[in-house]
Amino acid sequence: MSIDTATGKEAPAEISSERVKDIFSSxxxxxxxxxxxxxFGAYKVWLAGMMKQAPIGPDDDVLDIAGGTGDVTFSVARAKHPAxxxxxxLVPEMLDVARMHRDEGAAEGVPVDFDVVDAQDIPYADASYDAVTMAYGIRNMxxxxxxxxxxFRVLKPGGxxxxxxxxxxxxxxWRALYTFYLKHLIPFWGGLITGDRDGFVYLARSIRAFPDQRGLTALMEDAGFSDVTWKNYTGGIAAVHVAKKPE
Ligand SMILES: C[S@@+](CC[C@H](N)C(=O)[O-])C[C@H]1O[C@@H](n2cnc3c(N)ncnc32)[C@H](O)[C@@H]1O
Known part of the structure; x- marks a missing residue:
């Protein structure tokens, strides 16, 4: 079943896919x-937390899903030095920015390749990656x-x-204050600073419609993952989930 990612209600997938392409390409x-x-800059702390929890070793082949402009990819490169x-x-324009960062040396010698991929239809073989990373991706799908x-399919057992x-x-x-911030301040403040109010309105709506920590855990378990854990950041505004593909 597909949903509208801005409301969480059942809807044809194209509504969300086209909107996400429009927003992120522009x-x-x-x-x-x-x-x-x-x-407010907290994403750096959350990303550092993600790196701390990521079980990625130097021989690993890592797949970054919804990699965007490469923040997670280059953080993994710096923190873990994988193979x-x-x-x-999904959006080539985001990967163009990531490619530019790689060409400027952001990968610190770690080989990084880029590919336009819809996470709902990954064109890679079963059991081909040791780890999959994804930041702010699943909410948009x-x-x-x-x-x-x-x-789950492209991860190796144990990955x-x-x-x-x-x-x-x-x-x-904290949740009430945060909901007020999402509803009223994010579209105003984000629009003022970047000139892209619509993107911030979507961000706020998609966050409010997204499952909580337990809901996301249940989705992961339904897909076959086990040993799902999460750690909250900034009082639960963000969370890092780690889920294992059984051996
Ligand atoms: C908020 S950005 C996150 C980018 C990056 N992970 C980061 O941490 O900065 C969300 C990204 O998800 C991508 N995305 C949305 N739907 C997707 C899908 N179905 N498959 C792959 N990527 C998708 C968007 O194009 C966008 O680049």
Missing amino acids: IAKKYERFNAVSS HIQCTD PDRPQALAEM ALVCLEFSTPPNHV
């Missing part, structure tokens, strides 16, 4: 500023069970999916 060059603005990283995304099943995503603060006061 903000590709401003995306990094957009990211910094929307999280190879395949950085993929209309068929999340299919996307997670594809990530791990490491997923950073916006989530739900468990404390109700």
